[in-house]
Amino acid sequence: MKPLNKKKVIVLSSSMLVIFAIIIIIFYNSSDKKIFLDFNNDGKIGISDVTQVSSKIGQKCHKCPEDLNNDQIIDSEDLSIIMFEYQKQIH
Ligand SMILES: [Ca+2]
Numbered sequence: 001m002k003p004l005n006k007k008k009v010i011v012l013s014s015s016m017l018v019i020f021a022i023i024i025i026i027f028y029n030s031s032d033k034k035i036f037l038d039f040n041n042d043g044k045i046g047i048s049d050v051t052q053v054s055s056k057i058g059q060k061c062h063k064c065p066e067d068l069n070n071d072q073i074i075d076s077e078d079l080s081i082i083m084f085e086y087q088k089q090i091h
């Protein structure tokens with residue numbers, strides 16, 4: 001394989017990754033975030049949903065629903081995401 005072709009393959013696969021990421025973002029934005037963050041399925045983001053995230057702060061986990069920014073750890077960033085959504089609801 002020529003070095004140029006190899007480079008092309010890398011560029012092509014990385015641009016495919018970008019497209020894939022965009023599709024995920026579109027899908028995530030089009031789906032109802034409120035239901036996504038509603039862990040106890042009572043139809044709203046309540047204090048119990050916020051508590052569920054805060055009670056797991058510091059936990060490393062893979063594909064946990066509470067890991068809202070998907071960085072494999074539940075921390076203050078995830079808590080601020082749900083707090084933001086919670087405050088939007090109560091105002
Ligand atoms: Ca809820």
Ligand SMILES: [Ca+2]
Nearest residue numbers: 069071073078
């Ligand atoms: Ca996280």
